[in-house]
Amino acid sequence: MDRAIGRFHVPAASMVVSSFVAVVVSLGLIDRALLPLWRALTGGRRAPTPLQRIGVGHAARDDPAWVSPLPAAWLVLPFALSGAGEAFHFPAQVTLYYQEFPPSLKNTASGMVAMIVALGFYLSTALVDAVRRATAWLPDNMNASRLENLYWLLAVLVAINFGYYLACAKLYKYQNFGK
Template sequence: MAAAALAERKRLSVARAVGCDTTTLPISVFLLIPQFFFVGAGEAFIYTGQLDFFLTKSPKGMKTMSTGLFLTTLSLGFFVSSFLVSVVKKVTAANGGHGWLADNINYGRLDYFYGLLAILSLINLGIYLICAVWYKPKNNPKARDVMKMETFVNGSSAEENC
């Protein structure tokens, strides 16, 4: 989000220099690569790690439920995102101005919105670090025995099945 805020700040400075009413700005689309790279890589790591956590740390009978919980956390994130956009739009446009999320992005302050998202992401990182330090995995000898039994029955290791 910080990369998106910086890219938007650059785009706004070009838009103001050329005139805000123009539809095409003389900047390269490659300005967007860093933010898409960071967001895409972050989602790839988060989704695979979260799904792996839900599948490996849940009891055998709860695997389907944990997958559903994983998808529920994604959908709740989308709802919270929509709610945040609505709140920011109402609060910042309350004075009768364009607000951060204007209909014409050349008149809005999308860089402020991305900055807000960067701050919220840092707070989220702090909460995650606290939870990660607090979490202590249980050494479940029965789970290891089940894994050994599945290996014996199937004739292949768990790594070969992945």
């Protein structure tokens, strides 16, 4: 991937900064523009529920970081979409936990988000290890890899996960919404 901007070469690890910038910008847009617009369009009724906002963030975070001969600037949009999804997802997740957890567990809400992210990293490492052991998709030489198969597997897993989320969100009954 060409990471040059003129004569400056952007370090590969710095590309994720565009995701963080998108989180900051998206949080401001959501708080100052989208939520007031939502309230105006719905006649002042309540804002989207935390589960609805988590769903938007869940759908927006589909972020396959593929490698290609394109300039690295093309990764800014996928990272920005991922960041915008995080801006919907994580604050709504903390809101849901604070709102729905019993009083004795409310202090664990922000820790739950970090724990879930950490669990996701461990599971992704386990998935890559399982794929390496069971298939020839990820050899040591990435030029001989079948990365498209891994991304199809990830797409199927993301679709199953999102379908499961939609089913759980549909069946969930709020206990403390609006209190």
